[in-house]
Amino acid sequence: MIFVILLTVMALFGVQYVRRRVAPSKKIYGYILLSAVYTAGLIIGHYYFTAS
Amino acid sequence: MSAIGLSFIWEFTKRDFSERFAGSMLGAVWALIWPIVNLLIYIIIFGKLMGARLPGNSDTYAYSIYLISGLIPWIAFTNTIGRASTIFLEKKTLITKVSLRLPSLVIFVGAAEAVTLAVTYAFFFIFLVVTEYPLNRHMLLVPLIFYLQQVLALSLGLLFATLTTFFRDLKEVVGITLQLWFWATPIIYVQDILPNFIKRLLVLNPAVYFIDAYHDIFMYAKLPSLGAMVFLVVMAHGVAAFAYWVFRSLEKDVRDAI
Numbered sequence: 641m642i643f644v645i646l647l648t649v650m651a652l653f654g655v656q657y658v659r660r661r662v663a664p665s666k667k668i669y670g671y672i673l674l675s676a677v678y679t680a681g682l683i684i685g686h687y688y689f690t691a692s
Numbered sequence: 693m694s695a696i697g698l699s700f701i702w703e704f705t706k707r708d709f710s711e712r713f714a715g716s717m718l719g720a721v722w723a724l725i726w727p728i729v730n731l732l733i734y735i736i737i738f739g740k741l742m743g744a745r746l747p748g749n750s751d752t753y754a755y756s757i758y759l760i761s762g763l764i765p766w767i768a769f770t771n772t773i774g775r776a777s778t779i780f781l782e783k784k785t786l787i788t789k790v791s792l793r794l795p796s797l798v799i800f801v802g803a804a805e806a807v808t809l810a811v812t813y814a815f816f817f818i819f820l821v822v823t824e825y826p827l828n829r830h831m832l833l834v835p836l837i838f839y840l841q842q843v844l845a846l847s848l849g850l851l852f853a854t855l856t857t858f859f860r861d862l863k864e865v866v867g868i869t870l871q872l873w874f875w876a877t878p879i880i881y882v883q884d885i886l887p888n889f890i891k892r893l894l895v896l897n898p899a900v901y902f903i904d905a906y907h908d909i910f911m912y913a914k915l916p917s918l919g920a921m922v923f924l925v926v927m928a929h930g931v932a933a934f935a936y937w938v939f940r941s942l943e944k945d946v947r948d949a950i
Contacts, residue, residue: 668795668936675843676929682836683921690829690915 643685651678700792704800705807727812731819734760746911747884753823754911760816761910762879762903765838768809769845769899770870776801776849777866780857784950794946795939798853802846809838828913834906837916841902843928851935854942857949877903898927 651674658670713719738744739756746754776798780787783797813834820827856862877899883891894900901924905916939946 665940669933672929672932672936675932676925679836679840680922680925683833683925684918686830686833686836687915687918 643689644682647678647681647685654678700796701800701803704797705803708800708804709807723808724811727808727815731760731812731815734763735819747882753825757820757825758882758907758911759880761906762877764809764812764816765841765906766874766877766879766899766903768805768838769841770874771808772802772805772842772845773849773852774867774870775805776846777852777856778863779849780853780946780950781860781863787947787950794853794943795850795936798846798850801849802842805845806838806842826913828909830909830913830915833909833916837902837905837909837921837924840924840928841899843932844898844902844924847928847932847935850939851931854935854939854946857946858942873897873899878907879903898924901927 654674654677655671658667658674662670709720709723713722716722718725735753735756738759739753744755745751746758779797779801780794786792787794787797817827819825852862852866856866876897878886878894883894883904886894901920905921905924908914908916
């Protein structure tokens with residue numbers, strides 16, 4: 641659970657970064673990359689914690 | 693997330709439901725009745741009347757659960773692609789009158805399908821609990837797998853919506869392709885009945901990765917292959933980036949063509 645919260649907080653920081661720092665034409669690519677990293681993190685986390 | 697207009701998507705999703713059942717006495721209750729009827733058909737006809745069984749499993753409801761766990765997400769997947777691929781043409785009056793971000797129209801289709809799927813899955817879980825089917829912790833992965841399949845569906849929807857504006861015949865091609873894709877994916881049959889050379893070709897079918905994941909979780913209570921899941925993440929987001937790039941390259945022409 642702590643892992644999910646940490647990952648979510650990091651993703652929210654990522655969203656803020658994309659909103660403020662990334663050029664408007666590139667924002668969607670930023671969100672796509674964030675989404676990929678977040679879902680991959682959740683999946684790998686689930687595998688890691690259910691295996692241990 | 694103003695780049696995609698969340699408030700717009702929320703409003704359109706609500707309107708989609710209210711318009712779908714506008715004028716009926718029961719209203720949005722129909723959104724609950726449809727999934728219940730569909731589930732009962734699969735359970736009663738395949739489980740009880742036809743007595744369909746999975747190889748090596750004598751459970752009365754095993755085939756129904758196998759079928760439902762793959763078919764519900766598949767319906768959401770194909771509905772999303774099918775509806776999204778014509779959304780620019782359907783909403784052309786709105787697009788020409790109001791300044792709006794076109795990808796938001798595609799995303800609202802995915803959101804509306806997600807609500808329908810969530811309701812259906814809620815009834816499916818009630819059925820699993822009532823029949824004392826063993827639940828497992830891997831079911832926590834189901835929302836993630838659904839999210840990834842919808843990212844893929846929305847991306848293909850955006851790609852087809854862009855191209856359908858120029859080639860109207862593409863709408864029919866998408867419909868036929870989805871029908872063929874359904875039969876090329878092990879949803880109502882199990883992979884084991886296929887000849888070896890076709891089984892090897894299944895790795896080329898992107899839908900197999902998420903349909904197999906649902907089957908692994910619901911039927912076999914095991915984790916889907918990590919490699920397949922990582923591939924699904926990369927593929928879904930890669931297609932999303934590509935579809936958005938194509939859309940951005942053609943956006944001006946799309947608006948002109950509409």
